[in-house]
Amino acid sequence: MPYVNIKITKEGGPDGKGPTADEKAEVIAGVTELLSRVLNKKPSTTFVVIDEVDLEDWGIGGLPVIQYRQQVS
Amino acid sequence: MPYVNIKITKEGGPDGKGPTADEKAEVIAGVTELLSRVLNKKPSTTFVVIDEVDLEDWGIGGLPVIQYRQQVS
Amino acid sequence: MPYVNIKITKEGGPDGKGPTADEKAEVIAGVTELLSRVLNKKPSTTFVVIDEVDLEDWGIGGLPVIQYRQQVS
Amino acid sequence: MPYVNIKITKEGGPDGKGPTADEKAEVIAGVTELLSRVLNKKPSTTFVVIDEVDLEDWGIGGLPVIQYRQQVS
Amino acid sequence: MPYVNIKITKEGGPDGKGPTADEKAEVIAGVTELLSRVLNKKPSTTFVVIDEVDLEDWGIGGLPVIQYRQQVS
Amino acid sequence: MPYVNIKITKEGGPDGKGPTADEKAEVIAGVTELLSRVLNKKPSTTFVVIDEVDLEDWGIGGLPVIQYRQQVS
Numbered sequence: 001m002p003y004v005n006i007k008i009t010k011e012g013g014p015d016g017k018g019p020t021a022d023e024k025a026e027v028i029a030g031v032t033e034l035l036s037r038v039l040n041k042k043p044s045t046t047f048v049v050i051d052e053v054d055l056e057d058w059g060i061g062g063l064p065v066i067q068y069r070q071q072v073s
Numbered sequence: 074m075p076y077v078n079i080k081i082t083k084e085g086g087p088d089g090k091g092p093t094a095d096e097k098a099e100v101i102a103g104v105t106e107l108l109s110r111v112l113n114k115k116p117s118t119t120f121v122v123i124d125e126v127d128l129e130d131w132g133i134g135g136l137p138v139i140q141y142r143q144q145v146s
Numbered sequence: 147m148p149y150v151n152i153k154i155t156k157e158g159g160p161d162g163k164g165p166t167a168d169e170k171a172e173v174i175a176g177v178t179e180l181l182s183r184v185l186n187k188k189p190s191t192t193f194v195v196i197d198e199v200d201l202e203d204w205g206i207g208g209l210p211v212i213q214y215r216q217q218v219s
Numbered sequence: 220m221p222y223v224n225i226k227i228t229k230e231g232g233p234d235g236k237g238p239t240a241d242e243k244a245e246v247i248a249g250v251t252e253l254l255s256r257v258l259n260k261k262p263s264t265t266f267v268v269i270d271e272v273d274l275e276d277w278g279i280g281g282l283p284v285i286q287y288r289q290q291v292s
Numbered sequence: 293m294p295y296v297n298i299k300i301t302k303e304g305g306p307d308g309k310g311p312t313a314d315e316k317a318e319v320i321a322g323v324t325e326l327l328s329r330v331l332n333k334k335p336s337t338t339f340v341v342i343d344e345v346d347l348e349d350w351g352i353g354g355l356p357v358i359q360y361r362q363q364v365s
Numbered sequence: 366m367p368y369v370n371i372k373i374t375k376e377g378g379p380d381g382k383g384p385t386a387d388e389k390a391e392v393i394a395g396v397t398e399l400l401s402r403v404l405n406k407k408p409s410t411t412f413v414v415i416d417e418v419d420l421e422d423w424g425i426g427g428l429p430v431i432q433y434r435q436q437v438s
């Protein structure tokens with residue numbers, strides 16, 4: 001009975017606005033396979049929920065992501 | 074002091090794009106009443122937050138929901 | 147495909163240390179039935195996860211729960 | 220290694236549709252500084268994620284926020 | 293900037309009380325590698341948090357996990 | 366109506382097993398004050414929930430925290 005929540009910044013992908021449905025499907029397949037292989041969890045009761053988060057809503061190092069990257073680069 | 078987070082796939086409702094505000098209000102009322110009745114939790118300090126999740130962002134059985142339903146049907 | 151997370155303060159129940167397994171089972175049954183009845187969600191793909199939180203880890207009104215209750219009573 | 224998730228109702232700000240990017244940046248800076256000062260957590264490994272939630276998706280006292288405020292006012 | 297939260301039922305592993313630290317490390321490595329490979333996310337800013345949940349706190353099909361398994365078997 | 370969830374690694378504090386109740390109270394007070402001051406959120410409907418996470422359950426850079434620190438130091 002795993003429940004996996006993956007939060008990512010909304011960026012990248014073909015138009016810079018986040019991953020494609022195919023890329024998300026690959027993530028869903030990959031994490032489900034991983035939990036099955038390593039922890040013996042059944043895929044049929046494995047949920048994966050992906051949340052894309054706008055860059056201004058994600059902070060690291062005390063700064064929103066964009067300012068953080070400008071600072072560290 | 075309960076905090077309840079309900080994540081559902083964004084579908085159903087009158088236009089297939091998710092529940093109406095009235096349906097969500099019924100869910101909020103119902104879960105708050107349930108926690109009051111069974112666990113004696115005060116409604117005035119019970120929060121309920123509903124998240125609707127796009128179908129391509131929800132996986133089960135290693136597949137996004139739509140492909141999963143095609144496979145099991 | 148609902149996923150429901152219920153966080154409650156760890157208190158109440160027969161010994162003051164939280165609800166019994168039977169009470170939790172009643173909550174699980176109740177919220178699953180509610181989502182089936184109101185939103186037409188299938189119980190077989192409804193997950194409910196209950197977290198009990200120590201009183202010192204829950205704040206409201208800028209205070210941990212115990213101090214908050216002393217203040218408002 | 221803190222991860223902070225802040226959920227707020229989507230309201231307020233200059234147009235009533237939620238806080239500005241600058242206000243969110245101030246929240247990110249403030250909570251990161253707080254955890255550094257009180258708990259000695261390193262800002263470089265502190266994540267802050269802000270979620271804005273529509274008013275109809277947030278319940279308190281068994282009611283969606285708007286009805287709740289009408290009732291208590 | 294991914295944040296991944298993996299909730300699993302507390303069972304399995306050498307003593308039936310959940311995965312070993314090595315198994316969890318393998319999950320952490322695997323999901324981080326997956327997000328790097330598929331979504332180009334940097335491992336250095338990928339957090340993974342694993343929560344183990346007692347069987348009586350996890351419901352599916354309207355029942356706690358143990359009763360659910362007895363019913364479907 | 367804010368809900369704030371703060372996850373931290375379980376370490377530090379007087380015995381190395383996490384912050385004291387007083388330190389957590391200071392975090393609760395600080396984040397509630399911050400949201401009141403910057404976003405005009407009412408403290409009486411601000412919840413803060415703190416989760417302490419064992420070091421083996423937190424990963425960064427593809428490694429559990431302890432190995433990660435050994436690697437970067």
